[in-house]
Amino acid sequence: MFVSRGDNADKNDNNAIITEILQLRAERAKLLGFPTHAHWRLENAMAKTPEKAMQLMEAVWKPAVLRVKEEVADMQKLADNEGAGLKIEPWDYRFYMEKVRKARYDLDQNEVKPYLQLDKLREGMFWVAGELFNFKFTPLTNVPVYHADVRVWEVTDKTSGKHVGLWYFDPYARTGKRSGAWMNSYRSQERMDKPVTTIVSNNSNFVKGKPGEPVLISWDDANTLFHEFGHALHGLSSNVTYPSLAGTSVARDYVEFPSQLLEHWLSTPEVLQRFALHYKTGEPIPQALVDKINKAATFNQGFGTVEYLASALVDMKLHLAGAQKIDADQFERETLAALGMPEEIVMRHRTPQFGHVFSSDGYSAGYYSYLWSDVLTADAFGAFTEGKGAYDKKVGARLTKYIFSVGNTIDPAEAYRAFRGRDPQIKALMIKRGFPADAEKNSSNEKTPTRSKIKKR
Ligand SMILES: [Zn+2]
Known part of the structure; x- marks a missing residue:
């Protein structure tokens, strides 16, 4: 049927x-x-x-x-x-x-x-973003939010301290919320008249734990968490003139590439050893x-x-x-x-x-x-x-330069070639x-x- x-x-x-x-x-x-x-x-x-x-x-x-x-x-x-x-x-x-x-x-x-504790994995994502994109995440409490569960971080450049954008995180299920996990772009980066920075959110539907209890998630959900964060980083890394070409506004067969790519960092030993810690024993x-x-x-x-x-x-x-x-x-x-x-x-x-x-x-x-x-x-x-x-810092720099920062301003095939040194195989x-x-x-x-x-x- x-x-x-x-x-x-x-x-x-x-x-x-x-x-x-x-x-x-x-x-x-x-x-x-x-x-x-x-x-x-x-x-x-x-x-x-x-x-x-x-x-x-x-x-x-x-x-x-x-x-x-x-x-x-x-x-x-x-x-x-x-x-x-x-x-x-x-x-x-x-x-x-x-x-x-x-x-x-x-x-x-x-x-x-x-x-797999949600809060620890979020710290793991911030750490990866620091290593790969030189971003620093600082929690903000003076920004208005649409629900008490939502938290906001300011994203800055680790070296210069320059403001990059805002990252909203809305992790928990509640009545009336759409199911699944996704990234939203509230404001795209641009500099047509004056510089405008990115505002993005990551949204998911984890079940909220009791106060003081960690939220434990599945391996699949941890992958999804990194995936959606990849979309967010694509938006935050944007460095273009026109908003219609910024961040994730890229070709349909290209838009899942940055997000799927970021999933790979979850299973790196650096992340697992530091952030995949048993909620009781603290053992990796x-x-x-x-x-x-x-x-x-x-x-x-x-x-x-x-x-x-x-x-x-x-x-x-x-x-x-x-x-x-x-x-x-x-x-x-x-x-x-x-x-x-x-x-x-x-x-x-x-x-x-x-x-x-x-x-x-x-x-x-x-x-x-x-x-x-x-x-x-x-x-x-x-x-x-x-x-x-x-x-690898050198490869990471190329990733930002040719993939994450360019939005739709370069032909994706050319951008990929510039990043990889050849066509995809x-x-x-x-x-x-x-x-x-x-x-x-x-x-x-x-x-x-x-x-x-x-x-x-
Ligand atoms: Zn996606």
């Missing part, structure tokens, strides 16, 4: 309106002088052309599909050993995946949490536990990548072909069959329910952006590890996801997997 939403031949069926949206988008693109909607949407993106985005997706697709086969084999073996008497189907995947995770990695989140998190976390990081990446990429590929192909009268259902089936979609997985967002792509132009021909940003992220961190490590992403780094070459001899039964959903 969930995967058939909007596809039930009733009054809520979206297939006809998808055909119409695609045709109108194609028509508009033609009027604007572009061959397809995808070409128009990507002109201002870092990828620039649909072909470049497709190239990346296709390079990652094959090794991801091969990994899915391994994941399915692991799950099948476990199910067989249990005498389950079944063949793994899409509705079995998550259930058996959790069983394999537990059997293989023995990682219990409750073992990790006592080391044991290395054995960190190793377990790292080892489990590539688990199930076949599923995650294929589930996501199937949607991203269909999105791009629909917007390359949209001028024809497309039957969305048939198009999706045929595209997935041609790709060799594993039959144990369903697209993360099937076409009739693909809000990213059809509720607005937003992510249309742009769902690939998440993968694109992740290529940059993985490759960029390599600049540090190939140098003196995560806190996908090798680091493959390693990060646990795929063979030279999978592209190896898989060329593989027979393309075929979809043995294609169901009409």
